[in-house]
Amino acid sequence: MIIVRFLAAIVIFYLLYRIARWLFLSSARTSEPIPNRQRPAITEDLVEDPCCHAYLPASQAYQASIEGKTEYFCSEKCYRNYIQKK
Numbered sequence: 001m002i003i004v005r006f007l008a009a010i011v012i013f014y015l016l017y018r019i020a021r022w023l024f025l026s027s028a029r030t031s032e033p034i035p036n037r038q039r040p041a042i043t044e045d046l047v048e049d050p051c052c053h054a055y056l057p058a059s060q061a062y063q064a065s066i067e068g069k070t071e072y073f074c075s076e077k078c079y080r081n082y083i084q085k086k
């Protein structure tokens with residue numbers, strides 16, 4: 001009865017495949033909830049570029065301390081323009 005052995009082997013392989021897949025999915029599921037929490041902050045403070053008057057998030061701005069006051073620029077180029085005009 002070679003066919004019966006062959007079928008039994010298929011069933012065993014199928015079960016092993018299902019178990020491996022289940023283990024993989026359950027381990028993937030436990031590491032899932034993290035990314036949803038770290039969205040880019042929409043409520044982040046916007047700062048004004050005193051050179052070109054563009055508004056941009058503080059974290060993306062080029063920061064410079066001018067006369068003891070922190071100013072935010074959209075780029076280093078704007079910062080240099082602003083310094084030269086002073």
Ligand SMILES: [Zn+2]
Pocket residue numbers: 049051052053054073074075078
């Ligand atoms: Zn600018």
